[in-house]
Amino acid sequence: MDISTRLAPGLCLKNPILSASGTFAYGEEFARMFDLSLLGGVVTKGLSLHPKEGNPTPRVCETSCGMLNAIGLENIGVDAFIAQKLPFLGTFDTEVVVNFFGTGEDEYAHMAQKLDIEGVSAIEMNVSCPNIKKGGIEFGKDPKILNRLVAQVRQSTTKPLIVKLSPMVTHIGEMALAAQEGGADALTCSNTFPAMAIDENTWKPILGNITGGLSGPAVKPIALRIVWEVSRQAAIPVIASGGITSWRDVVQFLLAGASAVEIGSFSLRDPLCFGVIIQGLIRYMHDNSLESITEIIGKLRTP
Amino acid sequence: MDISTRLAPGLCLKNPILSASGTFAYGEEFARMFDLSLLGGVVTKGLSLHPKEGNPTPRVCETSCGMLNAIGLENIGVDAFIAQKLPFLGTFDTEVVVNFFGTGEDEYAHMAQKLDIEGVSAIEMNVSCPNIKKGGIEFGKDPKILNRLVAQVRQSTTKPLIVKLSPMVTHIGEMALAAQEGGADALTCSNTFPAMAIDENTWKPILGNITGGLSGPAVKPIALRIVWEVSRQAAIPVIASGGITSWRDVVQFLLAGASAVEIGSFSLRDPLCFGVIIQGLIRYMHDNSLESITEIIGKLRTP
């Protein structure tokens, strides 16, 4: 049985299960619980050029079948990552996908250059951040801005380039094509949904940052639709992200057109879920006499 | 204590609790369970010029803390509504808000004219429908198209005009302003989120229509953020819709800036929730010595 999956020239995962950015830190904590080599790949916390302190607390909040986070992209900075964390990740037999972001195009490009080093399997651009030079509009909200950004990053790296889309846009297909034409090798669909929570006793927002991003099973049906929509429009592979909790979810996202999946929030609740999900997927394929996951990807049967 | 709320010149609800469109039919079934006069208002199923058959089944599907629907706007048509349903609704001491849609601008305008009659307190335009003349793009996805549509409807009616926005857009504030400038008296935020569900056994979409709209508690945090964003940008009142299940939710949406709320999916699960929620709101105001709900609306305390 072949459960490997190809995301870009030179980027083939041994299985379609990745951690998600921001729920796996830099892998050390999970490595104490299981062998990271069982994963198709790990995606690191989003890195920036300089270390970032993040938002005031509370930074998380529970919602119906989901959670909000407004961590504020706290991270140790790309240099500390390369010096202190990357070598450790290199000791595992898994692909290392480095998630990153910048405050302007040059910073994104600079980051990509810095990460164009051994030990990094691919880079994943988080474009759900405001472009401070363009009056604060998110890179991921305008196809032209996104296309330019991706094109510039493309020229700064030899690594497979994954663009992680923002879901809350009018035409997600347009954004996907803008990234593809900019030179993305693959797309992650998608980041969290801007949302908020309010405490009716204090009359205050629950999160220190007022708003945050919604993730978890609550958003899965939307994420599934986005993957389905994007994978039919884009020619490049799609990585699914949003509410995955089980091998059943994984099969559903593969059917919708994803070539791999990231598991985020659920691994906070159940850190050992990765192994369970991979085993479940193998068992499913065995029970259904499937030889390769390419027999599942995009094979949704529509009327 | 005053829990009445004003939505437009000549449209004041005795309390801020409305039913939502599509989960209340035309009121007859609920009227067998409780006196509709206890509601601030009822919103009817979305009506069209001609009766509509709707989508193939299955039309609903359960999701984590929510549901998908792809009813396909099945309705009896505006004429049958006026003849057979409106008189019954007129027997209750509550505001009758008629939800409607069309396939083109003229049809919307025609509908508005037909509904400019006694017994109708206000009309609520559902703009989450494709404009068949404009290549199928949803009216609610382009501010220019929306603005023109609203302006045309505005000229065809003397009734208070509520525009119900589609949530899945890049700039919800722009859409709100487009509707406001077109002449809307109030905005409903918002309709369901395009989503889907897949059966991993049959490899088929669960809904007959492939995709459907996500509603219920799962989407509440997004709806809350949308209400907060829109109410700070628009000058007209906002009606909240999305995942409301309790008086706590109502208070949260009021704090975020809503002047009233619609309860949809949850009333399918718990048809008697309306009375419980209104009582809970009154008790909350009493316990907090609040005289009027205007003391709550938009009073979120941000840092």
Place this chain on the structure above:
Amino acid sequence: MKDCNALVKDNRLVAQDTCLMTLACELSPFTPGQFLMLRLTGTCDPFLRRPLAVLSYREGIVEILYKVIGRGTSLLAGKKKGEELSVLGPLGKGFSDPRPEEEAVYVAGGTGLPPILALAERMGRGSLIIGARTKDDIPLWERMQNIGGVEVTATTEDGSLGIRGMATQALNDLLKTVHKPCVIYACGPTGMLKTAASLAQVFGARCEVSIEERMACGFGVCSACAVRTTAGNQKVCTHGPVFDASCIEWGI
């Protein structure tokens, strides 16, 4: 119809993956074919209620018989004596009584047994055919055989109980032997209902079928449960679940 709290009195496995639950709750009198919408938890997950037919209701005690299919029915199977459920019902339109001159034939397959059994028990006359894949799939076999006045036939695909074959084959055979006006009551897989409907036509019998469709509300407000009939779309939850078979447009 009422929304009431029900107390689990008993809940036990009575066949392969099939449980019989008794609940204490005050309902108004029911017609066989009517159903309840059960809410399974206090939390919003699972969100929707589940439709289940009333098997019996007497003096504040309701029986339901359900097959464990997915999440909701699994949760139901896990309920223990003393736990609470919320119950909405009885809902929908049940079976009409057989006319005095009519011979009643009840046909059940799969999860279709409860409303059919309810009707047979209420009427106390006629013939009941229960079809299943195998013996172990048939619940309440003893109870069925003891319905006074009703003759019971089982069909199993593997021949492990009763006649080997399909319920509709047994129905066909039975109808050949009946020489007076006849009414067929059927509930089960769509294929079975369709065949029952055409047999009814062939034999000039009246036929009522109880239809299953996904529901959200169960009381007629959401339009989830549409079924195509000669009178246009109808709602399974309020116009049905029991329909005159000749009105149903079976589609492909």
Place this chain on the structure above:
Amino acid sequence: MKDCNALVKDNRLVAQDTCLMTLACELSPFTPGQFLMLRLTGTCDPFLRRPLAVLSYREGIVEILYKVIGRGTSLLAGKKKGEELSVLGPLGKGFSDPRPEEEAVYVAGGTGLPPILALAERMGRGSLIIGARTKDDIPLWERMQNIGGVEVTATTEDGSLGIRGMATQALNDLLKTVHKPCVIYACGPTGMLKTAASLAQVFGARCEVSIEERMACGFGVCSACAVRTTAGNQKVCTHGPVFDASCIEWGI
């Protein structure tokens, strides 16, 4: 740290809105101050685990003491003997032992009692101050008084038990009487911790505080639980929850 299934052995109210639960599960040895992340249901609603300190752990039996605050702790309070929970832990960094020459002073307020009591019970020496609004808010009062070697003082705002006033006032009074190196261990509302920290400075005592912050993972991967320290942001769940009070930047 492990993720294991725990069986509820007992769960009872021991003070106003406060329950003591005993669970059977195999943990590695714990340090007082460490905590567990409890998952409350099989469904994803509620989604996040809840952090609760270990009160005691011996031979496969863990005790937790919790105040019923919101949805999660209400669900916990509803658990009955024989039900299962999933438990992740022990997590975080606990209190350090008092040095041989140090006099130990334990101070607890609000939901801060469990880790403090765990430490006092483990050490068997020093003085414990428990502060509450009123008598009924103090759980396990008998048990506290019977910790061999530990002198216990209660303070209540209404004077219904022990000294009328605040725990920090009693701490101040106590510190005045201690004439050797001293270490203060505190857990409770932020205001209390802050005051304890400044008293420690005034009296030249060492001070360790256990901090509460909203958590998602509890094992260091999500960065939810940031606390500002002199060494920059630290994670309450892995760097803490116990910190040297002098390192915390208390903010306004």
